[in-house]
Each structure stands twice: as structure tokens, then as C-alpha cells.
Amino acid sequence: MAGQPLFILLCSAEHEKIQMAAMLASVAAVSDRPVTLFVSMGALPVFQKGLSPDEAYKGGSFSKILRDKGAPDAITLFGQGKMLGEMTVLACSMALDVLGWELEDLTEDLFDEPGGLTKFLNDAEDGQLVTL
Amino acid sequence: MSKRTTIDAKGAFCPGPLMELIAALKLVEVGDEIEVLSTDKGTVTDTPEWVNKVGHEMVETVEHDGYWSVVVRKAK
Numbered sequence: 001m002a003g004q005p006l007f008i009l010l011c012s013a014e015h016e017k018i019q020m021a022a023m024l025a026s027v028a029a030v031s032d033r034p035v036t037l038f039v040s041m042g043a044l045p046v047f048q049k050g051l052s053p054d055e056a057y058k059g060g061s062f063s064k065i066l067r068d069k070g071a072p073d074a075i076t077l078f079g080q081g082k083m084l085g086e087m088t089v090l091a092c093s094m095a096l097d098v099l100g101w102e103l104e105d106l107t108e109d110l111f112d113e114p115g116g117l118t119k120f121l122n123d124a125e126d127g128q129l130v131t132l
Numbered sequence: 133m134s135k136r137t138t139i140d141a142k143g144a145f146c147p148g149p150l151m152e153l154i155a156a157l158k159l160v161e162v163g164d165e166i167e168v169l170s171t172d173k174g175t176v177t178d179t180p181e182w183v184n185k186v187g188h189e190m191v192e193t194v195e196h197d198g199y200w201s202v203v204v205r206k207a208k
Contacts, residue, residue, distance in 0.1 A: 003185075027147050030154045031185050071145045080151050084158065 002086075003033040005127030007120065013042035015059030015074070017132040019066060022074035022081075024130060029085025034127075037078070038120045039111075040092030044099065047075065047091075047107045075107055082110065090115030134163040134205075142171045142199050149175045149202075150182060157188070157206050165191055167203045176200050 006028045010021045021037070029035045039047060046056045053073060057063055081087045091106055093114040103111050139156055141149035149170040156166045168175065176193055179202045183190050191203035 023147055026151060027182075030151070031182055069145065070143070072148045072151070077147070077151070080155070084151065084154050 003028075003031065005034045005036065005123075007124040007127050007129045008035065008037045009120070009129065009131040010037060010039045010043045011041040012132055013046055013058055015057035015063035015066065018043060018046060018057065019063075019071065019074045021130075021132045022072075022077035025087060026077045026081030026085070029081035029087040031085075033085075035081065035085070035087040036120065036123060036127075037087065037089045038092060038115055038117075039090065040095045040117075044091060044095045044101075044106075047110065048101075049105055049107055075110070079110055088112050090120065092117065134165060135160075136165040136167055136203070138167040138169065140169045141175075142169050144170070144172065146172050146174045146178070148172070150178055153179065153202075153204060154182075157204070160206055162206050162208060165203055165205045167201055169199055169201055171199045173200075175202055179204065 008021050008025055025035050025037050053067065082089065089111045091103060091111045091114050093116050096114055103114060137156060137160060139152050141152045149168050149172055153166055153168045180190050183204055188207045189205040191205050194201040
């Protein structure tokens with residue numbers, strides 16, 4: 001039986017927060033919890049297609065430790081969660097608009113569709129919402 | 133006849149070993165076992181939690197010199 005849906009609102013460009021979101025999303029998805037990830041604001045440019053991890057992730061001292069120690073790459077983790085569990089990834093349509101981007105400008109095979117905040121909030125009434 | 137597959141995830145950090153275990157379980161038959169070798173101590177506590185949540189079976193956890201062997205049987 002599926003567990004309580006998990007909704008993650010990811011707004012931060014900080015590597016540490018994106019890493020935490022990726023860990024939450026991937027582990028929940030493979031633990032029979034449907035996950036919806038809504039990526040907006042400063043988090044969206046992190047997912048620009050073609051960026052290296054050094055270009056994508058901006059963080060503090062812990063970000064350096066994560067990279068130096070070879071912690072799992074956050075974007076790869078999102079992909080694993082999507083592949084192995086039930087995960088929907090939405091790119092905030094407003095953030096796409098202000099950047100002048102389309103889904104094609106983002107990490108390949110990760111985003112399902114552009115999403116609006118109203119629907120995300122309505123859907124999240126049925127689950128647990130985490131904001132990072 | 134069931135078989136056991138070993139995954140060497142030593143050096144991988146959370147949730148790497150768990151994700152490798154889950155990916156491997158997708159590829160084997162019900163009754164088969166996956167052994168994960170991990171240096172991540174969280175694997176020892178997180179794997180039984182995950183197994184219990186999704187309905188597989190824990191076989192054993194063995195501590196070796198600097199790493200753990202965690203064995204899970206695919207139950208469904």
C-alpha cells in the first residue's frame with residue numbers, strides 16, 4: 001500500500017539544501033511514497049542542461065565536503081528516485097517564464113512538465129509538504 | 133533455486149548503498165538475495181527500515197573489519 005504522498009518545494013540554489021531534497025525525494029520514492037518535486041526560484045537554474053556539478057552547485061563549507069568525499073550527486077539521486085519509485089518532477093512555470101526557458105533547457109529526462117503553484121498546493125493538501 | 137548477488141558499495145555515502153540495493157532487487161527473482169557491502173553505518177539501520185516498509189525480508193547483517201554485509205531477500 002502506498003504511503004503518505006510527499007511534496008517537496010525546492011527553491012534554494014544552495015547545494016546542501018538541494019542534496020537534502022534529493023535524499024528525501026529518492027528515499028521516499030523507493031519506500032512506496034509517491035513524491036512530487038516542485039522546483040522554483042533559485043533552484044531551477046541548478047538544473048540547467050549541460051552544467052557540470054562545479055557550475056551547478058553553489059554552497060558553503062559542507063558543499064565542499066560533499067563534493068570532496070564523493071557523496072552521491074543530487075541530480076543523479078533525483079533521477080534514481082524517479083527510475084526506481086514514483087516521482088513527479090515539476091518545473092515552476094513562473095520561474096521558467098522569467099528565465100525565458102522551456103523544459104528542454106533543463107536536465108534531460110528529469111522534469112515531467114511545467115507546473116503551477118496552485119495545483120501543487122491543492123495536491124499537497126493530501127500529503128506532507130517539505131520546503132527547502 | 134535462489135541465488136545471491138553481492139554489490140560492493142563500500143565508500144558510497146547515504147543513500148547510495150540503499151539505492152544500489154533497490155536497483156539490484158528490481159533485476160532478480162523473488163526468493164533471490166542481494167548482499168550489499170557498505171562502509172556507511174547508516175546502511176545497517178536504514179536497510180531493515182526500508183525492508184520492513186516495503187515488504188521484503190532481512191536475512192542478516194554481519195560486521196566485518198571496517199564494513200558491513202547486509203543481506204536482503206526479495207519477497208515480492
